[in-house]
Amino acid sequence: MNFDFTYYTPTKIYFGRNALLNLRTELPKYGPTVLMVYGRNSIKKNGLYDAVMEYMKEAGKTVVELSGVMSNPTADKLREGVELARKHKVDLVLAVGGGSVVDCSKGIAASAKAEGDVFTRFWVNQEEVTNDTLPVAAVLTMAGTGSEMNTGSVITETATKQKIGRLFDERLAPRFSILNPEYTMTLPEYQMKSGIFDTFSHLMEQYFSDTEVTTSDYLNEGLMRGLIANARKAVANPTDYEARSNLMWAATVALNGLMGLGKSQDWNVHGIEHQIGAYTDCAHGMGLAAISPTYYRHIYKNGLPRFVAFARNVWDICDDSLSDEEVALAGIDALENFMRECGMYPTLAELGVTEDMIDDIAKTATIYGGYKKVSSAEVADILREAM
Missing domain, CATH: 3.40.50.1970 (Rossmann fold)
Incomplete structure (x- = not known):
């Protein structure tokens, strides 16, 4: 730790x-x-x-x-x-x-x-x-x-x-x-999906930091795997009590402090999304979803061992013929495919972001740290790619 x-x-x-x-x-x-x-x-x-x-x-x-x-x-x-x-x-x-x-x-x-x-x-x-x-x-x-x-x-x-x-x-x-x-079953399905990705984002932002593997990381990997499995069940049947109960408890544990103990953490996706939400009033989880794969492709080389672990331990990508970079990118691809499968990967344009907002969002976004200290110009590039 x-x-x-x-x-x-x-x-x-x-x-x-x-x-x-x-x-x-x-x-x-x-x-x-x-x-x-x-x-x-x-x-x-x-x-x-x-x-x-x-x-x-x-x-x-x-x-x-x-x-x-x-x-x-x-x-x-x-x-x-x-x-x-x-x-x-x-x-x-x-x-x-x-x-x-x-x-x-x-x-x-x-x-x-x-x-x-x-x-x-x-x-x-x-x-x-x-x-x-x-x-x-x-x-x-x-x-x-x-x-x-x-x-x-x-x-x-x-x-x-x-x-x-x-x-x-x-x-x-x-x-x-x-x-x-x-x-939670009385809310629109869109809000359910937004909440699922909000939970996933909380887990990833605490997971993608530091290089030492901590007890918190092992717990986190289990929560992410459980979230993926139960999200698929809930999307197929939104009234599945077992799936919804697991999602609800996962959301609580994901941000009650346990997953970030002893770690530096990287909350840049949230820092960027907060300003997307300030300009568009979009659903928070969907704002996070719109930029996460793009952001992680932008920084993965700076935290390569952790992205490799994410691919192998969360998505079961175990092809020994792939290089570490290829494994890491395959893990991000698996995340994106899961998001598309579950209907929670909107474009920023679909959330109401327009080209004239991008530079202002980028300039006012809070950047907390992480593997790579991204500049406002880099944030703007990420936002444009996610349009």
Whole structure:
């Protein structure tokens, strides 16, 4: 292991068909007023809203609602939630929805007792949160982001086209998260596929770094193989509970910290996609999918041993007649073929990127490091190739 680390997660996971019952145990632990954060109408159509409200009523809670959280939650929606939390002196922020709803809820919980413009302070300037925070919890309806078991939060300022992620301290990890795979089956298939690739991207960005093989890498390879197998099952039959449950748990484990322990990590694909999303409001996972094979073909020579391992250990490419470079490229080809097979390899043009956006996206994308320090010009080349 290349780096020392401390690992701690305060999140309790309730998983399975009857997981929602645990609201009876958890809600009484918090004060009388709950801010329930959710998206548009899906939780009302599928009955989840009514079920949660019944448990709220049973626990004697006063419920304040923030609805309409979008797939890329905005700074304005964050500010709206902060004002509600302050006005009603809420005791718990409960996210009922996908990762974007959970991200927004963490931001509200971090910011409700802060001063000044919270987006500028906590996202643009990445200030440490020194004020008191509110507890946050989640009832998850979409698998992919891993936000249900980490401290990350991504918020978009539409006026300035800034989509910025940050990690908070452990106080902003959900105190508990309820994961029922059945809730994910009511979402459109496009969103399911987007979440699958978001999970895959999280795994790859933690895998493609350093040269030493760590325990985390062995775990990661197993998760990627499982993700591939269950993605194929879920695409063939979106109501396959076993496949959807495996995908949901894989998404959680992919970004709860385990896969990156002791590693440097490479989050450049996310850094580039965040700006694609800021300009187009595309589904996050699909934005990642559009650029990943192109990005990895651009850098693979700089981390050749790891790309060879990816090809051999994840995709079973074991032809001894191939050179290491040929094996590495075959692994990236296998990834692309899998994406096409599952219907999750759009072009950037299909996601709404236009030629006049490319240079601005490239200039504002955050480059974190990785095997190769790519320049803005190289990012622009990658984007044009992915059009």
